[in-house]
Amino acid sequence: MESIAGLSRRAVATAEGMAPVLDFHFRSRYGGRRGDPAICDLTFGNPHEFPLPALVEAIRERAVPQDKDWFAYKTSEPEPQAFVAEALARELELPFAPADIALTAGAFGAIAVAFRLLLDAGDEAIFSLPPWFCYAPMLLAADAVPRQVALTPGRFDLDLAAIEAAIGPRTRLVIVNTPHNPTGRIYGREELLALGQMLDRASARLGRRIYLLSDEPYRRLRFDGRGFTSPAAVYPWTLISYSYGKVLLAPGQRLGYLAVSPLMPGPERRAIQGAVAASQIALGWCFPNAVMQRGPGPGGTEHRHDHPHGQARPAAARPERRRLRGAAARGHVLPVRPLPVRRACLHRRARRPGRVRAARPDDAGPGLFPGEPHGLAGDDRARVARVRRDRGRAPESRGPVTRSAGAIAPQ
16 A cells, blocks of 8 residues: 555555545534534434533542642552452452453553554454444554454354454454444353354464454443343453443543453463553553543442443333334334344445435434445444434433434444
């Protein structure tokens, strides 16, 4: 690839990988409608309710300095590390230690750190198609090679045979996103066990370990009593990336972590624990800021809002999901079933390959995120978003759903 205007080939490849998303965000008809209060826009995962009062209270309280080092440089501080390790151990029933936790600037930061820890230039990482749209650009920015493997049609299960066929001499990482963005699919224990066994065989064949990155920002947003198994519980060579932005309705505050499976054998586990801080510093001090480390997430705001079984208000969500299904049907957009998480996948096939259906500025009907960022040229696949009518209501009130529009969301 030829360098442009002095840019590195890495920068050019990353920009090309992000181009479909950035074009949609800034230069499409959608770009002209962003911020319209009549639209409930799930495109990039921003909140649609006012911030949680406990979050606001925690930030306000922790913003007041209590010593001269209050706003000093912060790495992964011992107190929030211990808090996250204890909470994660309870949730996943795994014996996490504080040293297994690296606090990061959201799941974006955790994923970037994982790539730098595990991948050399030219190493390959396998992930599912359709994917979260930033895996490929982030891998290219790390001088790694993205390899996409399609999920099974209809149910969006992991295609283990296809993953195994894609593994080659340079394969170093497999990424599993569960619950899956953008389909909402939650992978069961048996499916993950089979994946782990296949990676064991492939690692033995290649003579070097293939790691697994389990990307879990939607882990706590589940409905209808659906369970959750982390790959970290069935494949010891697993890292977990997580974001507090979803459950705290605050993705802009950039708070997350990278966790090492406590089942990982001692030498590899200690090596990652010992190298992670250096990678975070070299990436540009990739730690949460001092205020966020001290209270809103690791300090307990998320866990003060726990729901039974780690679920997200299932009873309250059922009427909303019924309205969303009706709105989607009226827009001739079919939701993928079941809808196990808060955001559901929609599908509409474009009449001509490469055509993008997006809402016109005066159009109250469906607008779909184009398929190209998900590697699905010719398909428009999107999560549910809503146009709502709440004229005359307070900003925090929620009006009835009248239409559906399309969306994806970042980690």
